[in-house]
Amino acid sequence: MKIVLLVLFPYFLWSQNTKRNQVDLSYEDLKQAFTENRGNDKKQLHYANTYIKRAQIQKSNINLSRGYFLLSHLFEGAKCIQYLDTSIKYATNTNDIKFPALSYSKKGYELKKQFRFDEALANFFMAEKYAKKNNLDFYYNVKHSIGMLRSEELGQVEEALVLYRECFNYYKGKNVRSPEYATEYHNVLFALADAHKSLKNLDSTSFYNKMGYQESKATKDQYYISYFILNEGANQVLKKNYKAALDSINKALPQIISDKNYGNILASYFYLGKSYAGMGNEKKAIQNYIKVDSMYVINKRIIPEFVGGYSYLIEHYKQTGDKEKQLKFLSKFMKIDSLLQRDYKQLDKPVDDVPLFPVKKRYGFRLKICHFLNLN
Numbered sequence: 001m002k003i004v005l006l007v008l009f010p011y012f013l014w015s016q017n018t019k020r021n022q023v024d025l026s027y028e029d030l031k032q033a034f035t036e037n038r039g040n041d042k043k044q045l046h047y048a049n050t051y052i053k054r055a056q057i058q059k060s061n062i063n064l065s066r067g068y069f070l071l072s073h074l075f076e077g078a079k080c081i082q083y084l085d086t087s088i089k090y091a092t093n094t095n096d097i098k099f100p101a102l103s104y105s106k107k108g109y110e111l112k113k114q115f116r117f118d119e120a121l122a123n124f125f126m127a128e129k130y131a132k133k134n135n136l137d138f139y140y141n142v143k144h145s146i147g148m149l150r151s152e153e154l155g156q157v158e159e160a161l162v163l164y165r166e167c168f169n170y171y172k173g174k175n176v177r178s179p180e181y182a183t184e185y186h187n188v189l190f191a192l193a194d195a196h197k198s199l200k201n202l203d204s205t206s207f208y209n210k211m212g213y214q215e216s217k218a219t220k221d222q223y224y225i226s227y228f229i230l231n232e233g234a235n236q237v238l239k240k241n242y243k244a245a246l247d248s249i250n251k252a253l254p255q256i257i258s259d260k261n262y263g264n265i266l267a268s269y270f271y272l273g274k275s276y277a278g279m280g281n282e283k284k285a286i287q288n289y290i291k292v293d294s295m296y297v298i299n300k301r302i303i304p305e306f307v308g309g310y311s312y313l314i315e316h317y318k319q320t321g322d323k324e325k326q327l328k329f330l331s332k333f334m335k336i337d338s339l340l341q342r343d344y345k346q347l348d349k350p351v352d353d354v355p356l357f358p359v360k361k362r363y364g365f366r367l368k369i370c371h372f373l374n375l376n
Contacts, residue, residue, distance in 0.1 A: 157198045
């Protein structure tokens with residue numbers, strides 16, 4: 001027993017010192033430790049709980065709000081929303097420049113993931129209300145988020161375009177090539193291009209894609225360089241300039257694959273398929289539409305904009321007499337249609353190029369970048 005105690009005593013002493021030192025860490029140190037351990041849920045949970053414990057000892061409501069906001073990043077669904085609600089509760093009436101606006105915004109995104117669009121919109125409105133008081137940068141970030149929800153989930157593209165223009169006018173007065181504003185500016189330029197594409201304002205789409213590409217190039221934003229190229233490729237499909245579309249999409253695709261952005265990989269294959277179909281190259285159209293299906297099989301996610309390939313596959317196998325494959329893709333299409341009707345029941349604009357079933361359309365393909373961990 002003495003030998004065991006002698007062996008374990010240094011460990012116990014180290015453990016106690018470590019716990020004491022972590023309690024003594026500043027809020028900024030704890031937040032940094034939380035961020036640096038991204039991917040290690042156990043460590044992040046420890047630092048978030050230590051942050052909250054420190055705030056409880058000091059009876060600091062604003063830091064309790066920040067701590068529960070950190071904690072929310074480790075969960076999804078009801079648990080995430082529960083911690084965000086707690087964060088909102090502690091931040092109310094603090095007049096902080098970021099809270100509870102950040103928590104309302106993140107809650108909006110969480111509800112959006114659950115297809116609870118009306119509730120998501122209500123939370124974005126609350127985030128906008130608080131941010132407008134003393135944080136105009138975040139106010140326009142939230143306004144952009146509202147535009148995204150309206151355009152991409154509710155099909156209210158014209159309403160979203162008004163919001164995107166407001167954001168564009170705000171950022172024009174900033175140093176848009178600085179690290180502080182470059183990403184947000186690229187976001188807004190893409191939003192403008194994508195919204196115009198949905199409304200078939202194809203020349204305006206090309207205008208903003210070109211501007212976005214030039215700005216991304218100037219700031220060496222490889223992420224957005226490829227997405228402006230892809231978006232213009234999709235726009236060239238709509239213009240029926242299929243060769244130009246193929247050039248753009250194939251140029252963008254390697255970077256998008258490298259990013260492992262599976263939604264946009266699927267989008268790329270869809271527009272490649274649509275280009276080849278427009279050129280009368282049925283074989284390559286089929287190959288790319290099958291790749292779209294493969295991406296759906298892997299991720300179990302597809303948006304209404306990209307289901308048109310299934311009708312092409314169904315008709316192709318009907319014409320060739322391959323009843324087995326015709327039935328395979330027909331069954332998949334019907335299952336997807338059922339899921340989309342459930343998730344996007346609030347949309348009111350039918351897809352143009354899917355004649356088999358009344359599937360609804362969601363516009364656009366992109367990822368809004370938000371900086372949720374910038375607490376101070």
